[in-house]
Amino acid sequence: MAKKILMCGNEVLAEAAIIAGCRFYAGYPITPQNELPAYMSKRMPEVGGIFIQAESEISAINMVFGASLRGARAMTSSSSPGISLKQEGISYLAGCELPALIVNIMRGGPGLGNIAPSQSDYFQATRGGGHGDYRQIVLAPASLQEIADLTMLSFDLADKYRTPVMILGDGILGQMMEPVELASRLETQDSRQKKDWILDGCKGRKPRIIRSLLLGKGELEELNNRLQRRYKEIKDKEVRCEILYGDDSDVMLVAYGTTSRICSNVVKDLRARGKKVGLVRPVSLWPFPEKQLKELAERVKSFLVVEMSCGQMIEDVKLSIECKRPVHFYGRSGGEVPAEDEIIREVEKIA
């Protein structure tokens, strides 16, 4: 077992990416994720990788595009306003079937908002964000250990499905420290050997082309059909979620990331007082744990969705359970973090 260390979430994410074989990082500074590029600027030269502080977020995502089509495990990171700028590039990655990791350490919005933790980019992350019929895998860690584990997983999923993957965190997860174990993973050392579609010079073979401009009759629909088949496979195979007390709860909280940490303490407190309360924590936000929620709706009386937003994931919960049970909502926005006692009061209103 690896030794436990203390680093902040942003640094854990960066180191985990390097362990997973990421050797290209481009980004542009923005709080609260600056420790991530700062760490990369120091570590990438040590491991023979490339760190670039680009002149803008748009430039950075397009550098990632270039590195990815050359076969590198590549990533960028930013926070909410910066992620909005990257959407065009993410759409192009999806259209060109290119793997990449995009990290969003969310802050309060809309606009420049503030630098405090938030979860108000859920819609943007899970609905595509950019233009066109595309999806990206979205993973939402709730602890620093999970940041490490999901970052490594992200690169594998991105390569396997040739799709951009987003890690959706928030200012708390980026800034906080807690003990974490970083395992080394040798199997991801050179993923480039397995990619038979990259542009690495065509000497001795037929030239390849990577593009999303498809003007020929039927070409673009063919691409979309292929993407949709892949998205279906992802929905079948890559749903991840954690359920606490799914068997005997009257009220089921639904929360991800930082909010789920707070909710798990709420569940513990209320259980100690004899209340039948549980928690669903989606780890993959897309694909969303639809089946798990639908099954729970058979025995749970109601749901309470808790978010650091004005209500975004609640729509996926309602869709998943086909509105068979009441779905309540409690959220704080603008960088405010819900306190345990606030959530407890909401539960008591319902049950």
Add this chain to the structure above:
Amino acid sequence: MREDIIFAGFGGQGIMLMGKAISYAAMSSGKFVTWMPSYGAEVRGGTAHSMVIISDSYIGSPIVRDPSIGVVMNKPSLTKFESKVRKGGLLVINKSITGTGSTRDDIDILEIPATEMASGLGNLRAANMIALGAILARREILPVQALMDSLEFVIPESRHPMIPLNREAIKKGYEYDPC
């Protein structure tokens, strides 16, 4: 066991390091621990704080709203956090800088001239470690040795020559008798 701690003071007083050192000591003692900095729009020379939770069980939110231990190293921090310490909690005041103490009668108050004592050791910046040592003497959170041992992991290697001084400061704070 669970302690929710806020460390607060001027930038440059080693406020972040205080939190990191006790967090590392908590981790090596097998506790659950979270550390969270204030990362708001801080002004240079203004007040910074870090929040540490040490517990025997899982910690949800790393945000500390009503600390069981408040450590204030300057006057603005005393003003900001004095009223937030929960009833029955501990407020540690760096009397050398704050000048005044606390008038609350529902909490345990430890006034310590940490900066003066650090001056006696030859380095004003060791006041943070003196305060940490004093906390561990007042509340049995962790063995003081675990804190001493944490320093080589939380102090950057280029400053490792300062470790003996910092250990001395912890010891001095631990042995401080306010009576």
